[in-house]
Amino acid sequence: MTRVYRAPGRVNLIGEHTDYNDGFVMPIAIDRATTATMTPRDDRRIVARSGRAAVTVSLDDVPARPGGSWIEYIRGVAVILERRGHRLGGADVEIESDVPTGAGLSSSAALEVSAGFGLLDLAGHAIDLTELARACQLAEHEFVGTRCGLMDQFIACHGRAGHALMLDTRTLEPEWLPIPSGVRVLVCNSMTRHAHATGGYNERRADCEAGVHVLAARRPEIRALRDVLLADLEAARADMPDRVYRRCRHVVTENARVLRAAGALASGDLEAVGALMVESHRSLRDDFEVTTPGIDALVDAALGCDGVYGARMTGGGFGGCAIALVDEPSAAAVAAGVQQRYRDVTGLRADIYPCTPSAGVSRIG
Numbered sequence: 001m002t003r004v005y006r007a008p009g010r011v012n013l014i015g016e017h018t019d020y021n022d023g024f025v026m027p028i029a030i031d032r033a034t035t036a037t038m039t040p041r042d043d044r045r046i047v048a049r050s051g052r053a054a055v056t057v058s059l060d061d062v063p064a065r066p067g068g069s070w071i072e073y074i075r076g077v078a079v080i081l082e083r084r085g086h087r088l089g090g091a092d093v094e095i096e097s098d099v100p101t102g103a104g105l106s107s108s109a110a111l112e113v114s115a116g117f118g119l120l121d122l123a124g125h126a127i128d129l130t131e132l133a134r135a136c137q138l139a140e141h142e143f144v145g146t147r148c149g150l151m152d153q154f155i156a157c158h159g160r161a162g163h164a165l166m167l168d169t170r171t172l173e174p175e176w177l178p179i180p181s182g183v184r185v186l187v188c189n190s191m192t193r194h195a196h197a198t199g200g201y202n203e204r205r206a207d208c209e210a211g212v213h214v215l216a217a218r219r220p221e222i223r224a225l226r227d228v229l230l231a232d233l234e235a236a237r238a239d240m241p242d243r244v245y246r247r248c249r250h251v252v253t254e255n256a257r258v259l260r261a262a263g264a265l266a267s268g269d270l271e272a273v274g275a276l277m278v279e280s281h282r283s284l285r286d287d288f289e290v291t292t293p294g295i296d297a298l299v300d301a302a303l304g305c306d307g308v309y310g311a312r313m314t315g316g317g318f319g320g321c322a323i324a325l326v327d328e329p330s331a332a333a334v335a336a337g338v339q340q341r342y343r344d345v346t347g348l349r350a351d352i353y354p355c356t357p358s359a360g361v362s363r364i365g
């Protein structure tokens with residue numbers, strides 16, 4: 001019995017670095033995905049293949065220090081699921097993906113979720129998608145070393161065709177927002193990625209936690225930056241390093257932007273959504289400092305084209321992708337224009353394509 005499982009990558013329309021601060025995000029599952037073709041084995045081994053790379057690991061032999069290769073995404077999910085009481089069997093796993101790796105489109109969540117879903121299904125377990133998302137997030141913390149939030153795994157599990165998901169990451173209450181017809185989200189891949197993305201990500205998270213520590217000393221009911229008003233932050237500004245203050249300012253203002261963007265999207269006010277995207281990008285560039293010159297160039301290039309409502313980096317940052325919200329009839333011209341301008345400024349060729357809001361993980365064969 002061989003089965004095929006598919007989980008999508010994602011873009012995030014707005015709400016960056018808010019998910020590990022109990023805040024709001026607005027991801028969209030995209031029509032690029034990872035498929036895991038899986039055949040059960042009876043020896044509790046996972047024999048995984050991706051391209052020419054093949055790795056075998058045993059579910060009974062978990063190393064104290066994970067090895068840092070792509071297999072840890074699969075092994076990590078399997079180990080966490082077993083720890084949570086889901087006994088699994090071994091499997092041959094063939095991985096194929098058209099989600100570019102290291103581009104900020106969550107290829108890792110697509111891999112974790114497709115493999116985790118498949119392992120649960122092959123073992124005959126009922127699947128709670130939110131529990132699967134949490135297991136995948138923990139796998140990333142423990143086996144990969146990125147202290148990520150839940151956004152990527154959640155949308156890879158729960159994505160819905162035609163919709164963005166406005167998610168409150170504290171309550172996990174979803175609000176599905178239809179993407180209006182006549183508008184497209186263009187993915188613009190800078191084709192650059194900083195080697196220190198994981199370290200930079202964890203440092204940003206630590207800065208946010210340092211800010212909460214200072215703020216909670218003044219107002220003990222503050223548990224996360226989600227609970228902080230700009231006035232709280234301004235009042236505590238002198239008590240924290242300027243860097244920490246600016247990280248916090250990004251998160252506090254970004255949460256407000258997501259809430260406003262959700263209202264604007266629901267009422268079809270694309271100009272307002274676009275303006276909020278641009279504000280978000282500037283905050284990520286100037287306060288959170290996770291953009292790169294290449295990504296800034298892509299965003300500027302998009303904003304210089306007709307038919308663009310807004311543009312911003314998407315995902316964790318440090319390179320990767322920008323997105324642009326564009327009028328559908330202008331999409332091809334915008335793609336060509338951005339490519340040209342980006343090449344003029346950087347000498348690099350950006351990969352640009354429209355994405356279709358898609359469904360979350362499923363068995364497809």
Ligand code: GLA
Pocket residue numbers: 012015016017018019020106148149150151152315316317
């Ligand atoms: C990465 C993480 C997410 C989220 C984003 C930034 O994609 O995996 O949890 O923090 O960065 O918004």
